[in-house]
Amino acid sequence: MRALTVIFIVLALLVFWDVGWWLAGVRPLSPRSMKAALEKDEHPTVIDVRTPGEYALFHIPGAVNVPYPATLNELALAAPDPTRAVVVVCMTGHRSPPTVRQMQRGGYTDVRNLTGGMLVWKLFGGVTESGE
Numbered sequence: 001m002r003a004l005t006v007i008f009i010v011l012a013l014l015v016f017w018d019v020g021w022w023l024a025g026v027r028p029l030s031p032r033s034m035k036a037a038l039e040k041d042e043h044p045t046v047i048d049v050r051t052p053g054e055y056a057l058f059h060i061p062g063a064v065n066v067p068y069p070a071t072l073n074e075l076a077l078a079a080p081d082p083t084r085a086v087v088v089v090c091m092t093g094h095r096s097p098p099t100v101r102q103m104q105r106g107g108y109t110d111v112r113n114l115t116g117g118m119l120v121w122k123l124f125g126g127v128t129e130s131g132e
Contacts, residue, residue, distance in 0.1 A: 021097040029112040031124040044085035049095050058128040068095040072106040082108045089114040
């Protein structure tokens with residue numbers, strides 16, 4: 001019973017974290033919606049803000065690794081067109097929201113956060129690859 005309570009509390013904290021960022025203007029993108037977006041011809045630029053080691057273990061194919069914290073100039077190298085769709089991802093969804101907010105303040109008009117990060121992406125069967 002104690003383990004179930006801990007799991008419930010952790011899940012509640014994760015939900016509150018996402019809701020807080022959503023209220024601050026960070027638009028979420030579910031893994032299901034991300035899969036659909038990646039199947040389109042004009043798919044979003046995916047920026048992975050995890051460390052190079054985390055990125056090398058597994059990442060979304062085509063994602064660009066720009067480790068957190070990054071400057072707006074570093075992010076602009078990965079996504080030079082501020083009007084094109086961008087999805088920012090980290091391991092659990094805790095490093096990516098501040099990056100989304102930074103990009104929004106820098107003039108990006110269509111930037112979103114992958115809900116739950118790479119852990120939820122993998123949990124829902126999202127395709128990944130390894131290496132740099």
